[in-house]
Amino acid sequence: MFSSRWRFGLDRYSEVDLFTDRYEADVETLSQAIRAAASEEPDADGSVLFGHLKGTVVGLRYYTGVVNQGEMVGLVRQPENPYDRNAVMVANIYGNQVGHIKRELAAAMAHVMDNNLAKVEGVVHSGTKNTFTMPVMLSFWGKEENKNAVIEGMARRGYKLNTGGSSATGTNTLNHLISLLKNAFDNLFDGLMESKDGEKEAAKSVGTPLLPHQKQALSWMCARENKSVLPPFWEKRGELYYNSLTCFSAKEIPERIRGGILADDMGLGKTLTTIALILTNFHNGKPLPVETFVSVAVCECVQTICRKVVVTLEIVVRLFVCAGVESSVTESADDLSARTTLIICPLSVISNWLHQLEQHVRANVKLNVYLYYGSERNRSKAFLSSQDVVITTYNVLSADSGVSSPLHGINWLRVVLDEGHVVRNPNAQMSKAVLGLKAQRRWILSGTPIQNSVKDLWMLLAFLRLKPFDVREWWNRVIQRPVTQGDRAGLQNLQTLVKCITLRRTKSSKVNGRPLVSLPEKAVCVEQVELSQTEREEYELARNEGKNTIRKYVAEGTVLRNYADVLAILMRLRQHCCHPDLLAKTSSDLGKTSTPAELRERLIDKLRLVLASGSDEECSVCLESVHLPVITHCAHVYCRPCIAQVINTEQLTKKETARCPLCRSEIKANELVEFPQEEMEEEKSTNSDKWRTSSKVQALMGNLLRLRCEDSSIKYLVVSQFTRFLSILEAPLREHGFSFVRLDGTMSQKKRTQVIQEFQSSAADSPAIMLLSLKAGGVGLNLTAASHVFLMDPAWNPATEEQCIDRCHRLGQTRKVVVTKFIVKDSVEENMVKIQRQKQDLVEKAFGSSNTERKTSRIDDIKALMEL
DNA sequence: ACCGCCGGGTGCC
DNA sequence: ACCGCCGGGTGCC
Numbered sequence: 001m002f003s004s005r006w007r008f009g010l011d012r013y014s015e016v017d018l019f020t021d022r023y024e025a026d027v028e029t030l031s032q033a034i035r036a037a038a039s040e041e042p043d044a045d046g047s048v049l050f051g052h053l054k055g056t057v058v059g060l061r062y063y064t065g066v067v068n069q070g071e072m073v074g075l076v077r078q079p080e081n082p083y084d085r086n087a088v089m090v091a092n093i094y095g096n097q098v099g100h101i102k103r104e105l106a107a108a109m110a111h112v113m114d115n116n117l118a119k120v121e122g123v124v125h126s127g128t129k130n131t132f133t134m135p136v137m138l139s140f141w142g143k144e145e146n147k148n149a150v151i152e153g154m155a156r157r158g159y160k161l162n163t164g165g166s167s168a169t170g171t172n173t174l175n176h177l178i179s180l181l182k183n184a185f186d187n188l189f190d191g192l193m194e195s196k197d198g199e200k201e202a203a204k205s206v207g208t209p210l211l212p213h214q215k216q217a218l219s220w221m222c223a224r225e226n227k228s229v230l231p232p233f234w235e236k237r238g239e240l241y242y243n244s245l246t247c248f249s250a251k252e253i254p255e256r257i258r259g260g261i262l263a264d265d266m267g268l269g270k271t272l273t274t275i276a277l278i279l280t281n282f283h284n285g286k287p288l289p290v291e292t293f294v295s296v297a298v299c300e301c302v303q304t305i306c307r308k309v310v311v312t313l314e315i316v317v318r319l320f321v322c323a324g325v326e327s328s329v330t331e332s333a334d335d336l337s338a339r340t341t342l343i344i345c346p347l348s349v350i351s352n353w354l355h356q357l358e359q360h361v362r363a364n365v366k367l368n369v370y371l372y373y374g375s376e377r378n379r380s381k382a383f384l385s386s387q388d389v390v391i392t393t394y395n396v397l398s399a400d401s402g403v404s405s406p407l408h409g410i411n412w413l414r415v416v417l418d419e420g421h422v423v424r425n426p427n428a429q430m431s432k433a434v435l436g437l438k439a440q441r442r443w444i445l446s447g448t449p450i451q452n453s454v455k456d457l458w459m460l461l462a463f464l465r466l467k468p469f470d471v472r473e474w475w476n477r478v479i480q481r482p483v484t485q486g487d488r489a490g491l492q493n494l495q496t497l498v499k500c501i502t503l504r505r506t507k508s509s510k511v512n513g514r515p516l517v518s519l520p521e522k523a524v525c526v527e528q529v530e531l532s533q534t535e536r537e538e539y540e541l542a543r544n545e546g547k548n549t550i551r552k553y554v555a556e557g558t559v560l561r562n563y564a565d566v567l568a569i570l571m572r573l574r575q576h577c578c579h580p581d582l583l584a585k586t587s588s589d590l591g592k593t594s595t596p597a598e599l600r601e602r603l604i605d606k607l608r609l610v611l612a613s614g615s616d617e618e619c620s621v622c623l624e625s626v627h628l629p630v631i632t633h634c635a636h637v638y639c640r641p642c643i644a645q646v647i648n649t650e651q652l653t654k655k656e657t658a659r660c661p662l663c664r665s666e667i668k669a670n671e672l673v674e675f676p677q678e679e680m681e682e683e684k685s686t687n688s689d690k691w692r693t694s695s696k697v698q699a700l701m702g703n704l705l706r707l708r709c710e711d712s713s714i715k716y717l718v719v720s721q722f723t724r725f726l727s728i729l730e731a732p733l734r735e736h737g738f739s740f741v742r743l744d745g746t747m748s749q750k751k752r753t754q755v756i757q758e759f760q761s762s763a764a765d766s767p768a769i770m771l772l773s774l775k776a777g778g779v780g781l782n783l784t785a786a787s788h789v790f791l792m793d794p795a796w797n798p799a800t801e802e803q804c805i806d807r808c809h810r811l812g813q814t815r816k817v818v819v820t821k822f823i824v825k826d827s828v829e830e831n832m833v834k835i836q837r838q839k840q841d842l843v844e845k846a847f848g849s850s851n852t853e854r855k856t857s858r859i860d861d862i863k864a865l866m867e868l
Numbered sequence: 869a870c871c872g873c874c875g876g877g878t879g880c881c
Numbered sequence: 882a883c884c885g886c887c888g889g890g891t892g893c894c
């Protein structure tokens with residue numbers, strides 16, 4: 001009955017899934033991210049410094065652009081210049097032209113720039129007050145292979161690049177870089193909530209009382225929209241405004257950024273706070289004028305006579321609540337004609353917005369909300385800009401963007417990017433569409449603003465129009481390159497920058513010593529599982545086999561070279577701990593690598609012949625009928641465990657290669673060939689339709705059955721890293737009448753939403769159990785209907801487990817949350833848990849120290865896992 | 869630009 | 882006077 005479904009699961013998930021698991025569930029997400037950032041972009045685009053050259057900017061008196069001492073300038077080719085097609089224009093950070101590069105030098109530079117041999121950057125150190133010309137320090141950056149061409153090309157025209165004195169970026173810097181970046185990642189968003197602006201009450205139209213930290217956020221957001229604080233790094237110096245980072249100065253007050261990043265952890269109420277902002281902070285710090293319906297006590301009789309009349313008789317009362325004067329700053333910059341807040345979000349959270357708007361806006365308040373989605377959407381600009389809130393998705397926005405895009409034609413009061421981290425590739429259509437929106441105020445909501453590397457931040461700053469960093473060159477030069485090259489000041493600047501525009505609290509943050517939100521209690525208990533005798537035997541076999549392999553690698557010093565293999569061994573042991581059938585596929589990988597396809601084909605044929613002959617083939621080691629048959633290169637058939645045992649003991653005792661018990665040919669563990677998966681499956685389904693249980697399955701079922709008797713209303717998350725294990729679990733759940741749904745990474749977004757809704761439903765016939773793949777869904781997943789979590793197998797990274805638990809232990813959870821972790825006694829799982837405990841240490845070690853130390857600790861990890 | 873360059877004015881000392 | 886020198890006009894690319 002269930003077997004067909006079960007097989008489906010196997011076919012579909014087996015190899016690919018193991019592979020993903022092997023690399024992703026793996027040890028060091030952070031270091032991977034850092035390495036990615038470092039290798040992709042040593043500085044922005046893989047450039048190295050070729051050298052410096054002192055040049056001259058001429059024609060200052062013709063242009064208004066000014067430069068301060070130490071300020072960077074941009075160099076732009078002007079091939080269309082009528083006087084000189086080699087012209088190179090010099091501009092300051094704000095794009096105002098300062099002058100030109102002197103003709104002869106420009107000719108040399110034009111050659112380099114036009115052929116993309118190098119990027120040239122300029123900094124002005126002196127002569128900024130000159131009337132006619134000023135010196136500029138030029139630096140040439142490009143790909144290593146173009147270095148000589150550039151140096152020679154410039155030299156031929158009489159310009160000698162100064163190549164000395166460039167700070168060495170050797171291996172030493174890499175470690176420095178890694179340690180700093182780790183710092184950056186971990187601390188960038190730390191402590192961003194120090195006494196911001198106190199608390200603010202939401203407008204009356206907000207029906208839900210705000211928690212203290214939400215009032216704080218509201219206050220901060222209102223202030224960021226209303227108060228004219230100077231943007232980061234700006235200060236007033238006499239009559240001028242001066243930017244201490246770029247050294248730019250201006251007479252005019254720099255344009256403030258009205259908005260920022262609300263980066264609170266999920267579950268702290270970013271959506272509610274944003275709704276409160278929309279209703280509370282319209283123009284001039286006053287609340288959004290809304291219509292409220294007051295149903296007049298029309299006589300019952302009238303109501304019963306004609307309902308329609310009632311509707312028309314509702315009297316519209318315009319509330320005019322005058323909030324206290326928000327700030328003394330004049331709002332002259334406010335374009336009072338803008339009314340609408342545009343919310344852009346992933347499709348999956350649209351329903352959440354609608355739901356929350358309904359829930360938190362007072363019932364008698366008429367807020368005009370339009371969902372701009374679907375082919376029938378109303379594209380009228382007049383209509384859209386008369387709404388209070390328009391909600392759309394990133395995809396609709398980018399599909400729409402074009403000349404006649406209504407969304408791009410409207411001057412929005414406010415644009416909110418929900419889950420703002422989803423736009424981070426600046427080349428993506430979606431990003432361009434987002435950057436093209438016109439708005440007075442801009443907000444990014446994101447629980448995880450940095451997804452992979454520092455460069456993710458650029459999109460966010462560009463969206464906020466944080467000048468001058470919205471221009472890539474300045475971002476790269478001032479922030480990204482310094483940071484990725486491990487420059488302390490660069491990091492400091494980045495931190496300051498982020499701090500100025502971000503509010504972030506975590507679930508564990510405290511206000512006045514009190515936690516932000518009080519969540520129900522959470523209890524975590526570990527339940528030890530004992531393997532059955534057969535399971536134990538199989539496990540020990542696999543362990544010894546793996547142990548020998550790894551021992552060999554350790555002895556050879558090739559552990560890291562064979563890391564994939566090592567992880568595969570560990571993976572198999574972990575699978576053994578869960579259910580024997582998880583192994584079926586992987587074990588056959590072993591032979592694949594060491595057996596040429598042709599030989600393998602022949603051996604499989606032979607094996608098939610032997611087994612199909614009907615005779616009860618006997619294993620010459622155990623003298624019983626073969627169990628888990630394998631065939632050696634010399635074409636003899638044994639039970640896998642038996643022959644593996646032989647190979648192990650022979651190798652150990654005689655320290656030489658093992659020989660076939662039948663013909664004394666050399667045999668190796670990795671040359672044992674077994675049936676390919678499909679046939680194993682066929683064999684299984686024809687020979688035995690039996691479903692096997694395992695100790696861990698028993699442990700889970702025991703718990704579930706007991707708990708169902710105690711309280712049938714509890715819902716459960718059953719979590720495993722192995723989706724095939726989830727498939728295996730389906731059978732006993734069905735058998736015992738548990739209704740369940742399943743959520744894993746292979747499901748479409750639509751299906752996911754559906755499944756989540758089904759599970760979250762409080763209907764009596766809604767599913768009691770969700771089978772959840774550990775890494776499915778990612779952030780934002782709300783599974784508060786569940787209050788008991790079963791973690792079927794330990795993860796390498798405890799944070800992954802935490803995240804998973806947090807999906808139900810979060811705002812909205814009303815019950816005490818119980819977490820049960822199943823750990824197989826005396827197994828690799830126990831060792832994983834031990835290692836998890838030291839994980840924080842290990843991570844520290846990994847980043848703070850040299851490469852070799854890092855490797856050593858990883859090897860130590862493996863030794864500990866295998867008890868070597 | 870307190871420069872260099874150009875081109876017109878000028879021309880014993 | 883087909884030069885030198887002086888001094889005013891002038892000046893990015």
